[in-house]
Amino acid sequence: MNPPLFLFKNVNTKHMINYEKVYVAVYLKINTDGIMKPVAIEWKDGARYDIDKVIDERNAPPEHTGGVLTRKYRVIIKGREKIIYLDKQTNRWFVEKPLY
C-alpha cells in the first residue's frame, strides 16, 4: 500500500484539490463618489453573509479556476478571510469552492 501523500515533504496537496466556480448574488453599496463596494453575498439557498471588511481589491485572474478580466476582492466574512471575484465583462460575481 502506498503511504499517504502528506508524508512526502514536497507534495503540495493544495494543487490537487479541484475547485469549482460558484456564482453568487452580491449586495453592493455605491457611495456618492460612485465607488462600488460589496457589502454582503447571498448563497443560492438564500443564506446571506455580511462582508465585515474589504481588505484589498485589485485586477487579478482567479487563483484556481478560469476567468478573463476579473477583479479580485479580499474580504472578511465572519472573522475569516475569503476571496470573491467580479467578472468585469458580465458583471457576475463568483467564489471558488474546493471540491473534496
Place this chain on the structure above:
Amino acid sequence: MVRGKAVVLNGFFLFAHNTFMRTILHSDLNNFYASVECLRNPEIRDKPVVVVGSKEDRHGIVLAKNMIAKNFGVKTGDVYWEAKQKCGNTLIEVPADFITYLNVSREVRAIYGDYTDRIEAYGIDECWLDVTNSVKAFGSGKKIAEEIRERIKSEIGLTVSIGVSWNKIFAKLGSDMKKPDAVTEITPDNYKQKVWTLPVEDLLYVGRATQKKLNRIGIKTIGQLAQTDEKVLTDLLGKWGSYIHTFANGRDESPVLTVNEEEAIKSIGNSLTVYRDLENDDDVEIVIWLLADSVASRMREAGLNKARTVQLYIRDSNLLGYQKQGKLLRPTNNMNDIARFAFKLFKEIYPWNEYVRGLGISVTDFITGNEQLDMFADLAKDEKQKRLDNAIDKLRAKYGNNIIQSAVVFKDPKLRDLDIKGEHVIHPYSFFKNNK
C-alpha cells in the same frame, strides 16, 4: 534611454545630454488569442489549443495557437483539418471571441497608459510605447518594461515579451528574441552582438522576396546588410533599400504615434473555404453575397466609416490563389455595393479552369472625416438604405445573424445555414503609415 553624465546642480541630479536618445518599448502579448482562451478555461492549458473561425464545413482557419500546438508544427493560417492532422485527437479548438480579445487588449493598454501616453498599437496584441519622458520618474526603460511585464502577469494573467531600445525597429526585434515572459534590452553597446548576428529576414519589412534578393548578393545577416553600401541596396531594391539600410544601422527615427486598437484595424475581411467546390457563377455569387453581408455588418458594428477599396481572394481546388482589388466609384458600407463589385472582380479575373474552393472579401481604405458628397448620388435612396441596414442590424442583434438574409443565398440551403460573421481577419496598419 538617456546617455550622459549625471551632474549635481543645486542639490538636484540632472543629466547632461551629450546625445539625446529615445527609449522605446515594444510589447508583444505571447500567443494572445490562445492565451486568453487558456486563461478562461485552465483545463485546456496542457493540451494543444488552436483558436479557429469555425470548424464545421472545413472552412475554419487557425487564427492563433498555444506553444504546445506550435511545437506540433501548427501554423497560423492552417486550415482546421491540417492542424488536426498535426496534433491528432488531443487538439482542442476554440471559436474566436473577438470582443473579449479587444476588451483584454484595452485593459492591457490601460496598464501601458500608467507609464506613457505615446502608445501605438500594431494589431491587437502588439504595441510600441515611447517612454522617453517617463524614464526619469521610473528609473530606466528596462525597469519600466519589467514592471509592465509583472503587472500584466499579475493583473491580467497573460505573459508578454518586451523589447527595449532607442528605436522602434530594434525594440520590435528585442521583443521577438526571448519569449515568453521576458524583457530584452538592445543598447548601442550590445546591438552589434545581438542584432547584427540575426538573419536578415528577421528585420521588419524584409519579406521573402527581399530576402531572396539580398541573399543572392551575399547578404545573410542584418550586420552584413548594415555594412553594405547604401547605394548598392538602392540599386537593388529602390527606396526600400535605403529604408532597410537605415533600420539595420539603428537609425530609424520614426515616431511612436498615438494609435489605438480600433484605429489599428486597417482592413476588415471575411474568408470562407466552402464545404463543397463551387462549380459555376451562381454558386460563387451566393458565397460572395454571404461574405459581403458579413463584412458590411461588421464594418457597421465596429463603427468604421465607409471604405473605398474592395479586395477579392479566390482559391481554386488546386489551392492556387487569385487576387484582385479595385476602387469603388463611391465609398460604401453597404452589402449590395460590396457584393456587386466583388462579383464583377471575380468575373474579370477568374478563368474557370478549376472549381472554386475558397473565397475571401475584404474592404480597406476607410474614409476619415466627412464624406464628400457626390453630385450624382441619390441621397434619398442612401438614407433609405441606411435605415434598412439599421433595422437588419437590430434584428440580428436580437435573434442571431441568420434571421435575415439576402434572397440569393436561399439557392443553396446548406450555405444558407453558415454563420460566417464569426470569422475575423484583422490586419494591422502598415508600419509606414504617416511615417515615411
